[in-house]
Amino acid sequence: QKAEWAKLVNEQTVTKDGVHVELAANIGTPQDLDGVLANGAEGIGLYRTEFLYMGRTELPSEEEQFEAYKEVVERMEGKPVVIRTLDIGGDKELPYLDLPEEMNPFLGFRAIRLCLEKQDMFRDQLRALLRASAYGNLKIMFPMIATIEELREAKEILADEKEKLKADGVTVSEELEVGIMVEIPSTAVAAPQFAKEVDFFSIGTNDLIQYTMAADRMNERVSYLYQPYHPAVLRLIDMVIKAAHAENKWVGMCGEMAGDEIAIPLLLGLGLDEFSMSATSVLPARSQLSKLSKEELSTFAQNALLESTSEAVETLVKKHYQ
Ligand code: PEP
Ligand code: MG
Numbered sequence: 001q002k003a004e005w006a007k008l009v010n011e012q013t014v015t016k017d018g019v020h021v022e023l024a025a026n027i028g029t030p031q032d033l034d035g036v037l038a039n040g041a042e043g044i045g046l047y048r049t050e051f052l053y054m055g056r057t058e059l060p061s062e063e064e065q066f067e068a069y070k071e072v073v074e075r076m077e078g079k080p081v082v083i084r085t086l087d088i089g090g091d092k093e094l095p096y097l098d099l100p101e102e103m104n105p106f107l108g109f110r111a112i113r114l115c116l117e118k119q120d121m122f123r124d125q126l127r128a129l130l131r132a133s134a135y136g137n138l139k140i141m142f143p144m145i146a147t148i149e150e151l152r153e154a155k156e157i158l159a160d161e162k163e164k165l166k167a168d169g170v171t172v173s174e175e176l177e178v179g180i181m182v183e184i185p186s187t188a189v190a191a192p193q194f195a196k197e198v199d200f201f202s203i204g205t206n207d208l209i210q211y212t213m214a215a216d217r218m219n220e221r222v223s224y225l226y227q228p229y230h231p232a233v234l235r236l237i238d239m240v241i242k243a244a245h246a247e248n249k250w251v252g253m254c255g256e257m258a259g260d261e262i263a264i265p266l267l268l269g270l271g272l273d274e275f276s277m278s279a280t281s282v283l284p285a286r287s288q289l290s291k292l293s294k295e296e297l298s299t300f301a302q303n304a305l306l307e308s309t310s311e312a313v314e315t316l317v318k319k320h321y322q
Helices: 002-006 030-038 062-075 111-117 119-135 148-167 185-189 191-195 205-213 220-225 231-246 263-270 279-290 294-304 310-321
Strands: 022-027 044-048 080-084 137-142 177-182 200-203 250-253 274-277
Touching: 002 279, 022 030, 022 080, 022 279, 030 062, 030 279, 044 062, 044 274, 062 080, 062 119, 062 137, 111 119, 111 148, 119 137, 119 148, 137 148, 137 200, 148 177, 148 191, 177 185, 177 191, 185 191, 185 205, 185 231, 191 200, 191 231, 200 231, 205 231, 231 250, 231 263, 231 294, 231 310, 263 279, 263 294, 263 310, 274 279, 294 310
Parallel strands: 022 044, 022 274, 044 080, 080 137, 137 177, 177 200, 200 250, 250 274
Antiparallel strands: none
């Protein structure tokens, strides 16, 4: 199997019926790129920028961030690189921000909510991203978007910084795509509205599952409720993909589910365009996808949505596709 995977390093990901899907990798720091390149990922589907801010005593400067983002897009040589703006809060803390303790951190002041309030910090990151966009195929993604107003405000701040940079003679990519994570059920349900105002979606199933099932992703005692194949979760994913495609936008997934061999046939059948996963999962997934027919799976996946339980869905996939 290892030898079979190795042969796929420099190949594109193509299904048995000839459809190209993009297999990308998730990273946390520029150091992760060695693994990404060694495993032949076709892009970066999620660069979690939190790590730049963590394990230190003060915010990273615009310059420091610019260097990190530039290094990543340059080393990816024109392949797409989706960089997520700061997603702090929840399980990730920044002591130097001195935020009050919360009863429910996962439902609290995190990610875009915090960035829209701490605008100086957010603007530094956006400027660094805009400047780095001139060096490759950079895309910006906002995390934890729950309302259209948040999205509009984030986009306005981005446009404002872009104008300022251009006025100062700084080169900024004119093709820069802006998308959002779909990881809150309200956003999945309202995906038709969001799809009109973004360039792409990336479904964050790690959070989408926990919020849909009301089951903390860190709590062992409720881990039985953490069900990627629950019909409700699959239906939300289906809605998001359909809404995006109705507006000719692409949809990726960057939660753990994207690299899961039971989920992959379902996601291909539902029409997912990009799968982003840990680098070590890329070649096994490419091999698996090359043996699957998207057309055949589209009927199969729609039928799977009608099953009553996660277990029934899993059994169905195993019976037909393993
Ligand atoms: C997700 O929620 O699925 C996701 C990719 O983001 P994170 O795991 O960083 O919350
Ligand atoms: Mg998340």
